[in-house]
Amino acid sequence: MPSLTMPQHKQLTFYTSPYSPYCHRVHIALEEAKVEPSLVEIDLRPGCKPAWFTNKVNPMGTVPAFTYGGAPAPPDQPSPAALKLAESIVLIEFIADLHPEAALHPKDPELLARARLFITLSHDTLHDAFRGFFFRGERIESILPSLEAFQALLAPSGYAVGPWSMADVVVAPMIVRFMRLAGYEIGKYPMGEGKRLLKALGEPKFARFMQYYQSLWDRPSVKATWDEVPVSCDSPEGRLI
Amino acid sequence: MVQPGQITFYTHVYSPYCHRVHIALEEAKAEYTSCSINLMDRPPWYNTKVNPAGKIPAITYGGPKHAPEEPSPEAAKINESTVILEFLADIFPEAKLLPADPVQRAQARLMITAWEGKGFEGFKDFFFMYAQATSPEKTLLEGLDAFQARLLATGFAVGEWSNADSAVAPFLLRAELLLKNDLGTYPVGEGKKVYEALQGPRFARLRQYLKDVKEHPSIKATWDEALQFGIWSQNPMFKRT
Numbered sequence: 307m308p309s310l311t312m313p314q315h316k317q318l319t320f321y322t323s324p325y326s327p328y329c330h331r332v333h334i335a336l337e338e339a340k341v342e343p344s345l346v347e348i349d350l351r352p353g354c355k356p357a358w359f360t361n362k363v364n365p366m367g368t369v370p371a372f373t374y375g376g377a378p379a380p381p382d383q384p385s386p387a388a389l390k391l392a393e394s395i396v397l398i399e400f401i402a403d404l405h406p407e408a409a410l411h412p413k414d415p416e417l418l419a420r421a422r423l424f425i426t427l428s429h430d431t432l433h434d435a436f437r438g439f440f441f442r443g444e445r446i447e448s449i450l451p452s453l454e455a456f457q458a459l460l461a462p463s464g465y466a467v468g469p470w471s472m473a474d475v476v477v478a479p480m481i482v483r484f485m486r487l488a489g490y491e492i493g494k495y496p497m498g499e500g501k502r503l504l505k506a507l508g509e510p511k512f513a514r515f516m517q518y519y520q521s522l523w524d525r526p527s528v529k530a531t532w533d534e535v536p537v538s539c540d541s542p543e544g545r546l547i
Numbered sequence: 548m549v550q551p552g553q554i555t556f557y558t559h560v561y562s563p564y565c566h567r568v569h570i571a572l573e574e575a576k577a578e579y580t581s582c583s584i585n586l587m588d589r590p591p592w593y594n595t596k597v598n599p600a601g602k603i604p605a606i607t608y609g610g611p612k613h614a615p616e617e618p619s620p621e622a623a624k625i626n627e628s629t630v631i632l633e634f635l636a637d638i639f640p641e642a643k644l645l646p647a648d649p650v651q652r653a654q655a656r657l658m659i660t661a662w663e664g665k666g667f668e669g670f671k672d673f674f675f676m677y678a679q680a681t682s683p684e685k686t687l688l689e690g691l692d693a694f695q696a697r698l699l700a701t702g703f704a705v706g707e708w709s710n711a712d713s714a715v716a717p718f719l720l721r722a723e724l725l726l727k728n729d730l731g732t733y734p735v736g737e738g739k740k741v742y743e744a745l746q747g748p749r750f751a752r753l754r755q756y757l758k759d760v761k762e763h764p765s766i767k768a769t770w771d772e773a774l775q776f777g778i779w780s781q782n783p784m785f786k787r788t
Binding site: 366375389391392395396397400404416418419423426 | 638657
């Protein structure tokens with residue numbers, strides 16, 4: 307592994323939204339690294355996102371986003387010298403590089419490659435099922451095959467690739483939302499599908515998935531960054547992001 | 548530089564994804580055996596022995612040297628081009644496929660992720676899905692402009708050559724080749740029109756970047772324009788009635 311120059315303490319500002327599973331990924335990684343950045347909440351509702359965010363922090367206009375380094379500055383006027391960074395997985399890799407002690411990167415390159423491959427393969431399986439269920443309003447028949455395919459990617463025991471890694475950070479927010487929001491019937495899926503999903507996941511063929519969910523739910527960084535009350539509250543905007 | 552283990556590389560010259568890995572192997576001065584895989588006529592052993600997803604690129608790493616069709620059970624099998632690029636950066640640290648500095652590493656990774664979004668979308672829409680796309684020319688030019696906007700004033704994506712260049716250059720080289728020769732699913736002349744647009748002042752920085760790319764040793768070693776023209780001009784998808 308390359309030896310990385312140890313950074314001096316530099317400012318870290320994290321632009322986030324409490325409902326976003328992508329931001330949740332980064333919150334988990336920061337929790338694992340025991341890093342506490344300045345937090346700036348960005349309102350993602352249509353018409354509410356401030357122009358300075360797209361102009362000065364992230365031209366793609368998305369959260370999560372970081373500024374890192376540069377002179378301390380107000381969140382809406384970041385220093386030109388500060389690094390501007392976005393994309394949840396890029397941010398997790400960055401935290402892992404800054405904090406090798408956080409064990410987000412397995413030390414063995416082959417295991418780390420397996421973690422990164424798991425992340426890539428989770429997009430068309432778990433992530434697609436997540437968007438299908440919560441955002442496209444699909445029924446469980448449409449998403450269960452993807453969840454089964456995702457389950458097949460898991461190591462036989464332990465976390466995604468065995469020991470804890472960034473792979474778990476990436477998928478935990480979606481799995482937690484499946485398991486914790488379906489019971490409240492929150493999402494675009496037809497009413498009643500939430501209960502049907504939990505029943506289907508209780509079947510023996512999803513035993514490994516449920517075991518994995520339990521190990522994620524038991525991980526302190528996952529519990530500490532999941533605030534169920536605001537997410538489960540009904541809101542006109544259907545705040546799931 | 549002592550290579551830690553054997554590498555067998557499953558590839559095909561047409562593929563920009565395979566090209567990414569080929570460049571990185573050359574950058575690392577790795578010892579490797581190449582095996583050409585034609586996905587239109589996939590050998591029956593490929594899915595079971597190398598990559599269950601059936602795609603290229605893939606590598607085996609470690610274990611004893613083996614015939615391509617008989618990977619050793621001890622060898623790691625790694626697929627997905629960006630996963631392989633990261634793995635090669637990890638096992639060839641002196642090659643600096645990614646910079647040592649976490650900030651620059653993050654910038655390189657963001658360039659790759661940003662390209663995978665708008666950049667690739669434009670490439671795919673314009674050359675391969677012209678009729679179904681909404682505004683393929685606009686998407687292609689915006690994707691190229693967005694990549695250009697992230698470049699430093701001179702040099703490669705983050706200064707020295709990195710995985711960011713290995714990841715994006717294969718697409719830029721093919722885009723230029725196809726546009727210059729008016730090859731694609733678009734109507735006759737549309738390619739040449741976009742090629743002309745790329746000669747204007749808006750794209751001066753991108754043209755310089757491409758010029759620098761073509762002079763770079765690992766590109767010279769892996770890009771044969773005449774060969775590529777021969778392959779792409781025969782592509783049945785581009786046949787015009």
